Amino acid sequence: MREIYARMAELEREGRRYAVCTVVRTVGSTPQVVGAKMLVDDLGRLAGTLGGGCVEGDAFVEAQRVIETEKSSLREYELTEDLAWDTGLVCGGTMWIAIEPGERALRFGGRDLLGDVLAASSGGHPVALATLLRKRGRDLETGGRLYVETDGRGGGTLGDAALDERARDAALEALRHGTARTVPLDDETELLIEPVVAKPRLVVVGGGHVGLAIARMGAQLDYVVTVIEDRPEFASRERFPEGVEVMHADMVGALETVPIGWNTFIVVATRGLKLDAHCLRAAVRTPARYVGLLGSRRKTILIERMLREEGVPEERLRSVHSPIGLDLGGRTPAEIALSILSELSMERYGGSGRPLRLSEELYEKAVAKKA
Numbered sequence: 304m305r306e307i308y309a310r311m312a313e314l315e316r317e318g319r320r321y322a323v324c325t326v327v328r329t330v331g332s333t334p335q336v337v338g339a340k341m342l343v344d345d346l347g348r349l350a351g352t353l354g355g356g357c358v359e360g361d362a363f364v365e366a367q368r369v370i371e372t373e374k375s376s377l378r379e380y381e382l383t384e385d386l387a388w389d390t391g392l393v394c395g396g397t398m399w400i401a402i403e404p405g406e407r408a409l410r411f412g413g414r415d416l417l418g419d420v421l422a423a424s425s426g427g428h429p430v431a432l433a434t435l436l437r438k439r440g441r442d443l444e445t446g447g448r449l450y451v452e453t454d455g456r457g458g459g460t461l462g463d464a465a466l467d468e469r470a471r472d473a474a475l476e477a478l479r480h481g482t483a484r485t486v487p488l489d490d491e492t493e494l495l496i497e498p499v500v501a502k503p504r505l506v507v508v509g510g511g512h513v514g515l516a517i518a519r520m521g522a523q524l525d526y527v528v529t530v531i532e533d534r535p536e537f538a539s540r541e542r543f544p545e546g547v548e549v550m551h552a553d554m555v556g557a558l559e560t561v562p563i564g565w566n567t568f569i570v571v572a573t574r575g576l577k578l579d580a581h582c583l584r585a586a587v588r589t590p591a592r593y594v595g596l597l598g599s600r601r602k603t604i605l606i607e608r609m610l611r612e613e614g615v616p617e618e619r620l621r622s623v624h625s626p627i628g629l630d631l632g633g634r635t636p637a638e639i640a641l642s643i644l645s646e647l648s649m650e651r652y653g654g655s656g657r658p659l660r661l662s663e664e665l666y667e668k669a670v671a672k673k674a
Contacts, residue, residue, distance in 0.1 A: 304499065305424035307340050310350040311405060312421055320345040322366035323408035324353060324400055327495045328436060328443060328485055331396025333382060334358070338483025338497050342405075345370050353400060358382070366402050375403040377443055399443050411450045412459030419450075419499075426501040429453050429481075429566075431474035434495040435461045436485070446492075453478055453565075470494055479592070481566055482652050500566050502527050503651065506591075508554050508582045509572040510537040513597060516640035517570055518547050524644060526568070531557045554578065558585035565590050568647050570627065572597040580606045587619045593650055595627035595643065602626075629656055 314321045321344040326335050334354025341351040341359065343366035353359045358380045365376050381397045409416040411432065423430045430453075435446030449459035449467060451474040461467055466488070473486045477496040481503070486494040505521040507514045510532030521528045522544045529548040532538040538551035550557050554573060563569070569586045571594070573579050579596060583606055586594045596603065603625040610620060628642035629649070649656050661669070 304338075304340070305421070305502070307342060307351050308417065308421045308424050308499075310342055311408075311417055314342070314344055314405065315417070320370050321405040322369040322402055323405055324362045324366055324402045325408075326353060326398055327377070327401045327434065327445070328399040328493065329396060330398075333396040333398045335398070336483065337485055337495065341366075343367065343370070358398070358400070362400050362402060369402050369404060373404050375401065375407070375445075377401050377445060379443065401445060411448050414458055416450060423499040424501060426564075429478050429498060429500040430457075431478050432497040432499065433461070433470040433474050434497075435466070435470075436493045436495055438491050438493070449474075451475060451478075466492075470496075474498075479565075480651065480653055501564075502566075504529065504564070504567040505647070506531065506558075506561065506563065506567060506569045507572065508558065508569065508586070509574065509597075510534070510542070510549070511572065511574060512636040513639050514570075514572050515542060516636040517572065517643055518543055520637075520640045520644050522547055524648070529561060531561070555581045555585050558582060558589070563589040563591050565592050567591040568593040568595075568650075570595050570597065570643060576602055576605065580609055583623065584610055584613070584615065587615060587623065593647065594623050595646070596623060596625035597627050597639075597643070598625065600626055624650075 321342055324341040324343065326337055326339040329337055339353055341349060341353045341362065343349055343363055353362055365378060369376055377399060379397060379399050409420060419430055431451045434448045437444045437446055447461035449457055449461060449470055451457040451471050455471065455475065457471065461470055469488065473494055474496050477484055478498045481498050481500045483497045486496060488494060503526050505526035505528045507517050507528065507530045510530045514530060518528050518530050529550060530543060531550045531552060531554050533552065533554055535551060538549055540549050543549050569591045571579055571582045571586055573582055579598060583596055607620050611617065624646060627646065628639065629645045631638065631642045633639060633642060648654065
């Protein structure tokens, strides 16, 4: 999302007019998630995506109209066979896209938040944006807006003090996950909450075969990846993908000095139980939102017992993911990395980890309906 906000700042410096298209609500299966954005400027240039196909094409045309008229728009797209068979967007769901002039897209309570969200997306203090959505039958209307920082401060209003309080609480909760979502308030109103945070950071403590596989996969998933390793042969820069930071250093000492914020995920995967224990002790003292330890259940119990006797708080110990990962059955370094990164994704997005395959009941209903 940082690229979107950076592009908005660039267009404003150029004095160009532009429109911001945002997916504000979805029902069922859709090609993009809530919070996805696309920019269209007055030269017809695009940044970001709404999922492609005819939906994006229609939003592009509507965005050009919004630029000309300076009037916002909210459009509903039902992704059925009749709408999108030829473009591949036969998802079966419905999505609502808000399109507004760029100069109003980040104005909350009389304050332009572009600088704030650009800083937040670059590693500064996170901020969450909340927009009230009112349902009128199948139609949707946008209402008031407010923003909240991690310390609870903010501005703007939804037009009602009680709603503002609920929105602030929901926004603070969404900041802990770092992903956009809609929060139902009652049968007729919802909140669109868009947390703005920097890219997640993945710190891999141990650069062995599994650590290497985790770093490779983490880079592909767009984490900012740092690997800490004290053995020179395993800390060789050439072993790791471009863009992965490799620190040849004492692992415990590095954990105590490397910048670690709330949106950091730490995976401890060293070469031995004693070193694992020392690194885990350092990791749980950080504010990282996720700490995981690679190893057996026996190792987990031994290390937790050791740290508990040293006075590490019980709540922090129980927050450690160990043995780390989801039970996918694999055993190779790449398969173990997949298991670990799957759990990290589930933690980030609040997923269930259940299979997405249609149940037999739903499948039979769909077949019967089609017949």
